Amino acid sequence: MLLCLPLVLTACAASTVAEPRLPPSLTAPCAAPQTLPERALTRAEVEVLWGRDRGALRSCGERMAVLR
Numbered sequence: 735m736l737l738c739l740p741l742v743l744t745a746c747a748a749s750t751v752a753e754p755r756l757p758p759s760l761t762a763p764c765a766a767p768q769t770l771p772e773r774a775l776t777r778a779e780v781e782v783l784w785g786r787d788r789g790a791l792r793s794c795g796e797r798m799a800v801l802r
Contacts, residue, residue, distance in 0.1 A: 760801060762792035 752755040767790075775783070 756801070760797050762797075764797075765790040 769785050770783065
């Protein structure tokens with residue numbers, strides 16, 4: 735019985751299998767929202783800034799979906 739104890743204890747040792755390395759493009763943080771200027775915006779400026787935010791969110795969502 736005592737001879738089996740070292741075998742059981744070695745089974746509890748940490749695994750030496752390394753986690754796969756992910757490319758930095760997948761693990762990069764998502765882009766921050768667009769910064770708004772301290773003035774009134776034109777409709778065109780709002781559309782451009784909104785479009786940039788939506789594109790960044792879509793890109794981030796796609797990257798996060800790959801990681802699941």
